[in-house]
Amino acid sequence: MSSRINIARPQANSYNVDPHGLSNSRPSTGYRAANPDDPLEKIRAVGKQVEDYTEIYSQPLKPHLPAIGRFLIVVTFLEDALRIVTQWGDQLWYLQQHRKFPWGLSHLFLLINILVMLAGSSAVILKRFTEYAVAGLLGVVVIQGFGYGLIFDLNFFLRNLSVIGGLFMVFSDSMITRKSVFAGLPTLSENDRRKYFLLTGRVLLIFLFLGFILQGEWSFMRVLVSIVGFAACVMVAVGFKAKWSAAFLVVVLSIFNVFANNWWAVHSAHPQRDFLKYDFFQTLSIVGGLILLVNMGPGGLSVDEKKKTY
Numbered sequence: 001m002s003s004r005i006n007i008a009r010p011q012a013n014s015y016n017v018d019p020h021g022l023s024n025s026r027p028s029t030g031y032r033a034a035n036p037d038d039p040l041e042k043i044r045a046v047g048k049q050v051e052d053y054t055e056i057y058s059q060p061l062k063p064h065l066p067a068i069g070r071f072l073i074v075v076t077f078l079e080d081a082l083r084i085v086t087q088w089g090d091q092l093w094y095l096q097q098h099r100k101f102p103w104g105l106s107h108l109f110l111l112i113n114i115l116v117m118l119a120g121s122s123a124v125i126l127k128r129f130t131e132y133a134v135a136g137l138l139g140v141v142v143i144q145g146f147g148y149g150l151i152f153d154l155n156f157f158l159r160n161l162s163v164i165g166g167l168f169m170v171f172s173d174s175m176i177t178r179k180s181v182f183a184g185l186p187t188l189s190e191n192d193r194r195k196y197f198l199l200t201g202r203v204l205l206i207f208l209f210l211g212f213i214l215q216g217e218w219s220f221m222r223v224l225v226s227i228v229g230f231a232a233c234v235m236v237a238v239g240f241k242a243k244w245s246a247a248f249l250v251v252v253l254s255i256f257n258v259f260a261n262n263w264w265a266v267h268s269a270h271p272q273r274d275f276l277k278y279d280f281f282q283t284l285s286i287v288g289g290l291i292l293l294v295n296m297g298p299g300g301l302s303v304d305e306k307k308k309t310y
């Protein structure tokens with residue numbers, strides 16, 4: 001018996017369960033799988049599910065998103081040009097009587113606005129000479145602010161910051177296929193410039209919603225929408241889950257726009273109609289910028305992009 005035991009021991013010691021080294025023999029690092037009952041894990045799982053469904057159901061629209069976004073961004077300029085043409089006499093009277101424009105200068109001011117808005121909007125929609133079109137439309141935003149005396153109006157200022165953000169998104173979109181625009185900036189690559197334009201556009205886009213939070217009468221629903229919307233705005237600005245939060249803001253702003261700026265329900269002679277119409281089309285422009293953000297993503301200067309690296 002003892003001899004058999006002595007013989008068996010060396011055989012047991014020499015036995016190798018993985019003689020070819022095919023198994024993972026590294027020691028455990030101590031990593032634990034995520035706990036499915038953890039509330040944070042549940043939120044992450046729901047968020048991932050929402051992202052997946054958004055991605056699936058937006059697929060048929062995806063090829064058309066850039067065109068839709070560009071059109072919506074410039075729709076406020078098209079409506080403004082049409083309004084000046086149809087209200088030519090009223091516009092002249094306001095500029096001359098209230099803004100003290102000389103007779104010829106008021107005509108020239110309106111004519112330049114109409115031509116630049118029509119030409120710039122058409123170029124943006126057709127994706128032709130986009131950088132010049134964006135520069136022209138930015139110029140219109142600035143000179144109208146001073147010309148009509150609205151530059152110090154908080155609501156006008158915040159809305160137009162968002163419109164400018166939409167124009168930056170258009171410019172960023174055009175940089176995908178364009179080789180170079182700023183020959184005078186050799187230190188920045190096209191990719192780097194696009195990152196900065198996208199970051200600026202993202203931050204400016206959210207100012208419309210901040211204006212919504214600051215103005216109007218408070219109610220429980222308004223507080224709830226403001227809190228959720230503000231969280232989505234912060235996510236857009238820092239580029240965290242930016243596509244999802246931008247898509248959420250598109251839905252919220254679209255619903256808000258239809259119910260709050262329903263200019264079609266106001267009598268044509270009512271003075272409030274023009275203000276509602278103006279706000280309606282400006283909100284559409286900001287929705288267009290958010291749609292471009294959904295299509296392009298937040299760019300390199302964002303939390304989403306950094307998460308891919310680390």
